[in-house]
Amino acid sequence: MRTVLIGLDGATFSILDPLMEEGVMPFLRRLVARGTRAELLSTPNPLTPPAWTSLATGRTPGNHGIFDFLKPYETEEGIFLKLLSSRDVQCDTLWTLASRYGKRVILLNFPLTNPPPAISGFVVPGFVSYRHLRRATYPPGFYQRLQALLGLNTRDLALDLDYEKKGIQGLPPTEYAEWIRFHIRRESLWGTLLRHLMTQEAWDLAAVVFDGPDKLQHLAWRFLDPQCFPAQPSPWEQEIRTLCLEYFRQLDALLATLCALAGPEARIFVASDHGFGPTWDIFYLNVWLQQHGYLAWGAAGAPCDEEEGLLAMRMRTQYELFDWQHTVAYALTPSSNGVYIRVAQRPGQAGIAPEAYAAFRQRLIAELLAFTDPASGEPVVKRVLTREEAFAGRYMHEAPDLTLVLRDHGFISILNADAPLKRRREPKGMHRPEGILIAAGPGIPQGAVVPPLAIVDLFPALLYSLDLAIPADIDAQFPQALFEPAWLRAAPPRVSDAALPLSSSPEASTVLSDEEEAAMVARLKALGYLE
Amino acid sequence: MEGLQPRLSRETILHGVVQILTDMTADWEDAFTGPIGPETRLVADLAFESIDVVQLAVAIEEHFQHPNLPFQKLLMRDGRYVEDLQVADLVEFLYTHLNGA
Structure with a gap:
């Protein structure tokens, strides 16, 4: 059966439910009424690359090998950071499987799809900078068609890494409005492209990610969350909220158009990779590690963060902040919420002795869990997951040694600061495990709310929807509750x-x-x- | 002993690298206008940013059908990332590692 997968990156019912009730998203409300909804629980570290890859493979991160945007390698030359690509996904995907069994696929803006898979259909990967977008689209020559359709706006489909980082780190108030307008334009372009392909080409699976919910919620959570929005907003605060609502109103219209194009005989799955919620804390994990004697800052010194930052604008800059000879445990990316422990492979090499690893790790866990907020006495780190607990599987050895779950689900900061814990001036949006799933179409119960599903479980549901066999060696359970008995x-x-x-x-x-x-x-x- | 794969000459590798770089930078707004050759520098001449180096590494591995080349040996020196690279550096690196070093 024709199947449409609409990814809403970072979407959460805590934002969507009020928007549906207030009439901002009337189509989504109707879709929920004619379908089934559930919370979709993300990967252990709720993050875009591992989570979408789990949805697309039915595998947990330990078995598909994607834990973050980057992967650090300890080499003889030093710690080498590798940006992950589709070639690092260590198992088959929904798109490659569907294509292999004769299905025509449209695949737009999914992460980890560059270089594009040679599928039967069309691919415009997500997370590709404009300079490389032409080479990243599939099939060869499709980019010219894309340009003819979208003109100069093609550029807005691409990733501007610096702009993205700014959006997560925080923008000056004068730049909020343009940031939101940019995402309104951008979603419109993806919608135009998908509409074009759905009407002009044969397809069985149409899949797109709209990543604006994630981008807006990171920056503008306090304007979206009714709990955070002030009762007496300033004109600027009201303007930003109005723009945010305009974004979701347009998104709703896009969903309506795409679902109408798919027709009543198609199945629709609207899913997110993770949820969202507010965060107030900034936990400077490397500062904490330094204070406990596990990390040393580089000879040039590491400037203290004064901007509520999580990462350096250049990874290379961050890398060079450390004195690697005197560092045995470190955090390299906020997104992983992870600690890597260096194990010396030979005498004289930096790191702890292999035989001391287990005791060292246990001590680190105990110390992290004991860290409390000086203001309240409350523990800051809610859980510390070992890689065996979080990422069991064939590629577990590539995961961080420890993954932290903070009390408000924030990302750690990897920067230097004058204290390991600070409170933000305003709340930011950060990832939460509870994402969304709304499914509708033939065979799917109407108006049902089913218990939470794991994100991997959507993979067999999508294959089933496409009338394809489900691989037996996946890490998922078939979600029977999504279909009528x-x-x-x-x-x-x-x-x-x-x-x-x-x-x-x-x-x-x-x-x-x-x-x-x-x-x-x-x-x-x-x-x-x-x- | 030689492997089963024929050794690639420096000329063949240079040709492949220039082909990749020419195609990659063809529609960049600040595209390099001169011919790309062994002395061309990725950052100073072609205006490469770190993300472009990543894409180049992927393109090279695809072109030469050789996954997992040890690019850290090219991109890091004495534990630090290098500031710039010449095409000739790249060719020499590939000559060594594509031919089984």
Whole structure:
């Protein structure tokens, strides 16, 4: 069945529900009424690259290998930071599987899709700078068509890394309005492109991410959250809220258009990679590590942050802030909320001895959990997850040694400061585990609210919706609650024995003997796909 | 002993790198107007930023069908990131690592 996957990056019901009730998003309200809704629980560290990749693969980060935007490598030359790409996704995706089984795919603005997969269809990856957008679109030559359609505005589809960082770090009040208008324009472009492809091309799966909810909520949470918005707003505060509402009003209209284009015979899945909520804390983790003797700042010194910043504008700058010879534990990105522990591979190398690792890690966990807010005495770090707890799997060794869950779910800051904990002047929006799922279409119960689902569980639902077999070796459960029991009885989910290597032919796994089929059904039941 | 893959000459690698760089920078607003050659510098001449180096690494690995090249050996010296690179540096690095060092 034709399937539309609309990603709303960072969308949360705590913002969408009031917008639906206030009439800002009337279409979404109708979609919820004619479909099923659930909280969609993100990956252990609720973050765009691992979470969307889990949705697209049915694998947890420990098995797809994506934990963050960047991956640090300890090499003989030093700590080498690698920006992750589609080639770092260590298993098959919804798009490659669907394409391999003859489905036509439109894939727009998903992270970790550059270089683009050679699928049957069209790809414009997300998180690509304008300089590389032409080379990143697929198939070759499609970029010219895109330019003809969008003209000079094509540039707005691309990632401007510095602008993005500014949006997360914070903008001066004079730049808020343009930031929101930019995202209104940008979503409109993605909508235009998707509408064009849905009407001009054959397709079975149309997938797009609108990333504006994440961008607006990071910067402008206090204008969106009714709990935070002042009762007596200033004219500027009112202007920013009005613009935010304009963004969501347009998003609602885009959803309405795309769903109308898909038609009543299509299934619609609106999903987010993670939720959102307010954060007041800034926990300068490297300052804390330095105070505990685990990290040393570089000889040139590390200037103290005075702007409520989380990261340096240049990763290279951040890298050079540390004295690596005297650093055994460090945080390199706010987004990972992670601590890496250096283990010396030979005598004389910086790091702790391998045999001391377990005790060192345990001590670090205990000390982090004991860290309290001097003002209230309350613990700042709610949980510390070891990589075994958070990221068990084949690629666990590439994950941070520790992942922190802070009391208000904020990101850590990796900068230097004169104290390890500060309070923001105004709340910012930060990621939370509770994202959204709204599903509607044939076979999906109307007006239902079902218990929270794991983000990986959407993968088998999407494959099922596309009438494709579900690989048996994924980390997901088939979400039966999303489909009417009668529908599942009439068309039970099918399972293939495993996701194929990318070069394999579809025939290799789709045709099963009766015995294999029976074994699969048994496995299916064991995995919870069938009752 | 030689591997099964024929050794790539410096000329072949230079040709491939120039081809990639020419295509990559073709529609950049501040595109380099002169010919790209061994002495061309990525940052000073082609106005590369760090994100462009990442894209170049990916393009090189795809072009030469050689994943996981140890780019840290090219991009880091004495524990610090280098300020700039010449095309010739890149070619020499690739000559060493594509030919099995």
